[in-house]
Amino acid sequence: MVLSLGSEERIFYSMTNTPATDTNTKTLIERLFNVGAHFGFTKSRRHPTAAPFIFGSREGTDIIDLEKTSASLEEAKAVLSEAGKTGKTILFVGTKEEITHVVKGQAVSIEMPYVVNRWVGGMLTNFSEIKKRIQRLHDLTTQGETGELERKYTKKERVIIGRELAKLTTNFGGISKMERLPQFVVVVDPRHDAIAVREARELNIPVIGVMSSDSNVRLVDYPIVVNDALQASVALILSELAHAYTTGKSENVPVKKEEPRRREQR
DSSP: OOOOOOHHHHHHHHHHTSOOSOHHHHHHHHHHHHTTTTEEEEGGGOOGGGGGGEEEEETTEEEEOHHHHHHHHHHHHHHHHHHHHTTOOEEEEOOOGGGHHHHHHHHHHTTOOEEOSOOOTTTTTTHHHHHHHHHHHHHHHHHHHHTHHHHHSOHHHHHHHHHHHHHHHHHHGGGTTOOSOOSEEEEEOTTTTHHHHHHHHHTTOOEEEEEOTTSOGGGSSEEEESOSSOHHHHHHHHHHHHHHHHHHHHTOOOOOOOOOOOOOOO
8 A cells, every 4th residue: 555645644754853862763763664664554453452553543544653663673683683692593484475585585694494485383383293394305305416216216206206395395495404493483474474473472482573553562572563564664674683683693703612731741
């Protein structure tokens, strides 16, 4: 939905351009505004818990308070920066068709696992079984690369195995290198991927939710209320989070082990 700049938005934009002590925050608000991050859903779809994050509404459409969005984003960035320092694993989740490539791109850029096709039930809560499927994916991929499939199976059998490999790649390709449960989960539109949020909460894995005004902000640990249907908006939020993780990771300087000293001979 494309809306022209209304009176309330002009008021809000003027608020964000008043002198501020934190120049970085001011710049972030401007960037969020420029990509349309402030457009929420219709007021009738607003979830009650999202009300504190709403600046107002125009023509029935919620206008998100970008000052609160930027503050929430900065809090999430600080958390991920610390996670980067200790090398924690962040799982990115976003299965809405319009934003899957954005989610995958940011996850790949920092070498983190992702789920963008379909959330398979038990992906977190039954990870021991999921690991078996991942191992099967690795085995079939290796056999295909080494030519073992050609040597061991008939053409008909290879067709069946090929279908299995394609399905495994679709379901588990993004987490094929995830050897253990993640320490954080970033979910774009927790309402759409509610099962992923539910499993993370069951395992006490902190969730960063990139969500619009129709979502329950209390279901995630770090809610970032923003336009979650617009690619540019989601891309900006995820790039900020990914950059924060990378920055923290760059500060992770391994402690060099001292070599044992030789005992002096008397």
